[in-house]
Amino acid sequence: MFDFAPLYISLRAALLSSAIVFVLGTVVARLCYTMKGRGATIVETILTLPLVLPPTVLGFFLLVLFGRNGPLGVLLARMGLRGVIFSWQATVIAATVVSFPLMYRSARGAFRQIDQELLWAGRTLGMSEWKIFVHVMIPEAWPVLMAGLALSFSRSLGEFGATLMIAGNIPGKTQTMPMAIYFATAGGDMQTAWIWVGIIVAISCVSLALTTHFDAGRKG
Amino acid sequence: MSLEATLYLRLASPDFYRPFVLEAQFSVAQGEILGLLGPSGSGKSMTLKCIAGIVRPERGHVRLNDRVLFDSGQKIDLPSRERRVGYLFQSYALFPHMSVIRNVASGIGRSEGESYREWRQRADRCCRQYMEMLHIEQLASRYPRQISGGQQQRVALARLFASQPEAILLDEPFSALDAELKDAIGDELKRTLLSYGCPVIFVSHNAEEVSRFCSRTIRIREGRLESPGELRAPAVEER
Numbered sequence: 001m002f003d004f005a006p007l008y009i010s011l012r013a014a015l016l017s018s019a020i021v022f023v024l025g026t027v028v029a030r031l032c033y034t035m036k037g038r039g040a041t042i043v044e045t046i047l048t049l050p051l052v053l054p055p056t057v058l059g060f061f062l063l064v065l066f067g068r069n070g071p072l073g074v075l076l077a078r079m080g081l082r083g084v085i086f087s088w089q090a091t092v093i094a095a096t097v098v099s100f101p102l103m104y105r106s107a108r109g110a111f112r113q114i115d116q117e118l119l120w121a122g123r124t125l126g127m128s129e130w131k132i133f134v135h136v137m138i139p140e141a142w143p144v145l146m147a148g149l150a151l152s153f154s155r156s157l158g159e160f161g162a163t164l165m166i167a168g169n170i171p172g173k174t175q176t177m178p179m180a181i182y183f184a185t186a187g188g189d190m191q192t193a194w195i196w197v198g199i200i201v202a203i204s205c206v207s208l209a210l211t212t213h214f215d216a217g218r219k220g
Numbered sequence: 221m222s223l224e225a226t227l228y229l230r231l232a233s234p235d236f237y238r239p240f241v242l243e244a245q246f247s248v249a250q251g252e253i254l255g256l257l258g259p260s261g262s263g264k265s266m267t268l269k270c271i272a273g274i275v276r277p278e279r280g281h282v283r284l285n286d287r288v289l290f291d292s293g294q295k296i297d298l299p300s301r302e303r304r305v306g307y308l309f310q311s312y313a314l315f316p317h318m319s320v321i322r323n324v325a326s327g328i329g330r331s332e333g334e335s336y337r338e339w340r341q342r343a344d345r346c347c348r349q350y351m352e353m354l355h356i357e358q359l360a361s362r363y364p365r366q367i368s369g370g371q372q373q374r375v376a377l378a379r380l381f382a383s384q385p386e387a388i389l390l391d392e393p394f395s396a397l398d399a400e401l402k403d404a405i406g407d408e409l410k411r412t413l414l415s416y417g418c419p420v421i422f423v424s425h426n427a428e429e430v431s432r433f434c435s436r437t438i439r440i441r442e443g444r445l446e447s448p449g450e451l452r453a454p455a456v457e458e459r
Binding site for chain 1: 273301302304305306307309313314315317329380383
């Protein structure tokens with residue numbers, strides 16, 4: 001009987017992390033898009049760093065942060081969430097961190113393209129910044145935000161390095177599809193590897209097609 | 221009831237050979253339409269933006285009725301949201317993702333102690349009132365891209381009136397309209413503005429348009445007001 005647990009684990013990590021990253025990336029992009037000068041460059045660099053850092057380096061940082069004695073690990077333990085490392089939550093954390101820059105940069109680009117006069121019209125009409133964000137900026141940026149979401153989802157689904165570092169490869173618990181492919185291939189089980197490769201290619205194709213679809217909607 | 225403005229602003233813009241300096245002092249009475257006439261780049265729009273809080277002047281004072289909107293000496297700088305100054309943008313700046321009626325309603329905020337339902341009902345009544353006044357009630361569920369330039373202007377005006385501004389700034393309101401429509405809309409717009417009865421500033425580069433539309437005209441050139449009687453010593457500089 002073929003074990004479909006990696007599909008479930010991967011989808012759970014990708015869906016949850018995409019949802020987190022969608023909200024977080026959009027809000028952070030809104031908070032940062034008015035920033036200028038050196039501060040902006042520093043924040044920009046930090047937020048985009050996960051995109052260029054090797055996943056193992058990210059995984060290393062996450063281990064330090066979320067480990068038993070790491071600051072976030074201690075914090076989570078106090079909130080009753082002990083031992084995040086090597087749990088299914090770790091797969092979500094890794095996926096969130098690696099896909100965040102993709103969403104953030106999409107949202108930031110989308111917000112920067114919005115006609116400033118629309119925002120000033122809102123302000124002179126007495127609309128609050130929050131109301132302008134929800135009712136003007138997000139609808140204007142929507143197609144690009146959707147494309148960013150699809151991109152983040154694909155990236156989360158393919159996440160390997162950081163996940164291996166902090167979630168490990170526990171079959172039925174933290175073994176995601178990319179992990180299953182690696183260990184199946186390493187163990188000579190080509191048939192299993194082929195099945196997972198097929199599933200990932202299929203999901204990625206659908207996700208990319210959606211991205212292209214939203215991109216076309218933006219131009220048309 | 222009036223709008224008074226004293227503005228000093230220097231912009232070190234690479235577009236200009238030397239820094240652009242705007243120095244203006246004027247007042248507009250209630251029910252008066254003041255025309256600011258000048259070529260492009262003369263500082264007309266910049267003047268409006270300073271009053272609306274979009275651009276911050278270096279020095280100066282802006283007072284609307286009994287409220288100080290801006291005062292560099294007292295460090296008062298109300299955000300645009302709180303100024304109650306209606307700004308009609310050259311491009312109208314309608315929200316493309318909102319229907320006409322939602323556009324008109326966008327500036328009607330919920331007042332304190334008002335329930336959600338009361339607010340919606342009041343907003344609806346208010347929208348209907350101004351949409352009827354401007355003859356656009358049949359467009360309520362359309363979107364800005366589906367209506368003509370003249371209709372877009374009316375929607376933008378209805379939205380402006382519905383937000384209950386205490387002063388109205390019109391930035392080249394006719395530039396996006398063809399000549400025929402301009403004539404048809406001009407007189408009506410003037411009547412509507414006079415009946416609303418607040419200080420109005422009308423900015424244009426077209427002398428004929430200004431003389432037909434405004435009760436009083438000031439010429440502006442390279443950031444300075446030129447009309448005799450309006451040109452005063454730049455008191456702002458001593459601040």
